[in-house]
Amino acid sequence: MSSYELITKNEEETAAFANRLAEKLMPGDVLALEGDLGAGKTAFTRGIAKGLGVKRNVNSPTFTIIKEYQGRLPLYHMDVYRMEDQDEDLGFEEYFSGGGVTIVEWAHLIESQLPPDLLLVTISHHTDLNARKFVFKPVGARYEELCKEIF
Ligand SMILES: Nc1ncnc2c1ncn2[C@@H]1O[C@H](COP(=O)(O)OP(=O)(O)O)[C@@H](O)[C@H]1O
Numbered sequence: 001m002s003s004y005e006l007i008t009k010n011e012e013e014t015a016a017f018a019n020r021l022a023e024k025l026m027p028g029d030v031l032a033l034e035g036d037l038g039a040g041k042t043a044f045t046r047g048i049a050k051g052l053g054v055k056r057n058v059n060s061p062t063f064t065i066i067k068e069y070q071g072r073l074p075l076y077h078m079d080v081y082r083m084e085d086q087d088e089d090l091g092f093e094e095y096f097s098g099g100g101v102t103i104v105e106w107a108h109l110i111e112s113q114l115p116p117d118l119l120l121v122t123i124s125h126h127t128d129l130n131a132r133k134f135v136f137k138p139v140g141a142r143y144e145e146l147c148k149e150i151f
């Protein structure tokens with residue numbers, strides 16, 4: 001499997017990259033985000049949202065698993081960290097195959113419910129406080145193509 005790395009020095013660089021990626025996204029795209037608390041999953045999602053033309057502020061409310069935003073394409077933002085039963089089907093399939101872009105924070109927690117093809121994005125702290133390492137692993141032809149376009 002191919003993989004692509006990116007280091008950002010601060011949140012602005014993360015947002016700028018996410019903005020650029022957002023321009024290439026298509027209906028039905030799924031991004032699976034991994035990384036510890038504070039890694040930058042929501043910050044990255046905010047950049048994608050902005051790039052999709054979402055006007056509302058994207059946040060991580062404690063008790064909402066799925067939030068929907070309107071932009072050039074709809075954005076379905078999921079944070080499954082607090083799901084009690086990770087096999088519970090909250091209708092994920094309809095989002096994944098819907099007309100929008102889906103971003104799942106802590107995606108591995110619902111591994112059995114994820115679509116076969118997706119873009120896996122793993123974020124970790126890197127050297128100093130505001131540096132982050134992003135590793136992108138495309139699974140499936142669509143995401144291989146997407147990565148070739150952006151890297
Ligand atoms: N390079 C960076 N990219 C993204 N966020 C960063 C970066 N440097 C510092 N931060 C900060 O790290 C925190 C990331 O928080 P958040 O995106 O909510 O993480 P997560 O959703 O992974 O728990 C934010 O406070 C953000 O300002």
Ligand SMILES: [Mg+2]
Pocket residue numbers: 041042060079105
């Ligand atoms: Mg988050």
